[in-house]
Amino acid sequence: MPDLTSLYTAILNGDAKAATAITKEALAENADPLEMVNRYMVPAMSEVGKRFECEEYFVPELLLAARAMKGSLELLRPLLTERGSEPTGRVVIGTVKGDLHDIGKNLVASLLEGGGFEVIDLGADVGPERFVAAVREKNANFVCLSALLTVTMPSMRKTIEALRAANLRDRVRVLVGGAPVTQQWADEIGADGFAPNASAAVTLARRLAAA
Amino acid sequence: MRLKLISCEIFYREIRAAVARSPHAVDVEFLPKGLHDIGAEGMRGSLQAALDRVDGTRYDAVLYGYGLCGNGLAGLAARSLPVVVPRGHDCITLFLGGKERYADYFQNHPGVYFKTTGWIERGQDLQQLHQPSIQSITGMNRSYEELAAKYGEDNARYLYEELVNCRRNYQQLTFIEMGVEPDDRFERQTQEEAGRRGWKFEKVQGDLSLIQRLVDGQWDEREFLVVPPGWRVVARYDEGIIAAEPPLGAEPHR
Incomplete structure (x- = not known):
């Protein structure tokens, strides 16, 4: 296994071009894809998360690092799948019905992908029935719901009720987030978790996936 | 009654017009538009600070020209005077005259961005906010x-x-005409902006009556929350949108 500290650095610096180039080169030299992910890429994203928590990195840096990670992962995923390596989890994510704000949701989706999750992004203004259909079709084990407006927060409750009505509630962990969302709200509507920002959302999802 | 009104400047013209016709003496303090952009905590701090500046011996109640505004109002604590807050998620409720009309319009018009005189002429430069947005x-x-x-x-x-490019999901500009405009310049500006963005344009008639009832002292509990002295505002995300909670240890009240 070659030393791929440069891959770690490229992701940390959000340099997508370099990350892709190094990944291609490493694969040509028969580097082990799983080891690349575990030894360099996931630690890079963890460091990105840490830097975000201590306000050394901000949202643009998060987005760029996640994009670099995603570029490399796209090259590695077919090889990982071939070897029967499963993603950390399968996430269905979307901004709830009535709400068109998707910047935060996109950021969480990118970071989850960076964290090794397979992400099915349903977009914005997503009704409960579409979440239900996607969970069933993709056999997802996480549902992430986003809302920016207090007026659309009740759609989160409706989505959880729809999952329950479809007998899918026990099969998935439901995480909620968005500017007006709180832990108290998550508890009230029976969600499994809440995170105050995108980086914390990934930490939470990884913890729940490992539990 | 003598009333103190703390309002977002987005309602500048509407509040002035309503206060002019109120049977009560209403003193108004306008706060900068866009407080919700500094986050719920920062906004609540600004709103509470404005409330704490009010001389409790000079007034009968303090009114708020705000909606829940992304939880910016949640946690606001009344001091020696009752505090009156319209039940609404945001300012559109006050422009449209009620939460039912807003809910109806919102459901049938996804992807709408609203304009009024205050949107256009107020708070262009949010540098006036002391905290970073x-x-x-x-x-x-x-x-x-x-x-x-x-x-x-x-x-x-x-x-x-x-x-x-955060407005990529929007597709319509709606101008709310409140009857306080000098001429059609604001409507025209909105129409031009819609054209530039390639969005649909619509004009709807606003309704000043909720703002009028606020400053007139007609506080029906379905439309307004009256927070008793010492109690605080909490978000409910249901029909009532907000409620009042007593200091710890006392009986709850809606």
């Missing part, structure tokens, strides 16, 4: 050139699309 912290308010200088061309294109 969410937009400046996240980089959402940066120009392509600024992003390119910091992150390079390729990254800047990506960041611009992901972070700055």
